[in-house]
Amino acid sequence: MLDSSAEQRQFWNAVAAGYRPDDAVETEAIGPTLDFLAGLAGDGTALEFAVGGGRIAVPLHRRGVRVAGLDVSPAMIDVLHAAVSADELPATVGSMATADAPGRDYQLIYIVYNAISCLLHQDEQIACFKNAARHLRSGGRFVVEEGVPQLQRLPPGETIRPGNIRDDLLVFDRYDFVSQLLTCYHFHLDQGEVVNVSHSRHRYVWPSEMDVMAKVAGLRLEARYADWRRSVFTNDSRSSISV
16 A cells, blocks of 8 residues: 655654644634534544644543544644643554554544545545544444535636635645645745745545545445534535535
8 A cells, every 4th residue: 555654744743843732722613623523422432533733632632522643743742742641632653544543442533624635545545444444333433524626616727726815825726636636835925025835745535535435444424514513515515524
């Protein structure tokens, strides 16, 4: 199986330098996400793939949900454990496509913020679904949040579209239709001048493609929403929450 973990580890270890332990707090913006996940976890244990610095896992833990984590970046897990101890929120360093998490009896496994796209090959994404399935208890749920590829917004013949635009940041997304890769270019600005350029690579994945991956892993689609408030998923939805 092709393995993109080394590239992702290098990228996220660098990103971790900008994270702080006190970033992992409940805010109004993530309240619906926490409500959704806590409801599915119930009195069981949750596991976050690509747990990062704990932006979701830590406030979910503070709500009383038992949470564990898995992440390819040891630097990110260091940030997480600066906020909550490893005894309270255990986390394993490794790829969510292959690594063993502590325990095999999770009621809920979830991936948020398009993190499944950090696996740059289709076989890795399939392996991620299989890895989730083997860690779930009978009747457990696997939840994936992923943006819907916005190819229909590209003019004919073009491969680049603007993303976020702020006074201090310009983001452009470049689509490679053959490899199904999306490269996000970040131009960091200071008083209108570019001071730093960075980029990240992602393999975009369609909702219907994830349904096939789920079937290969022995899972089935229970529900799909447009957001964490369970809005109806339509042709115009830009994000998908798949259970």
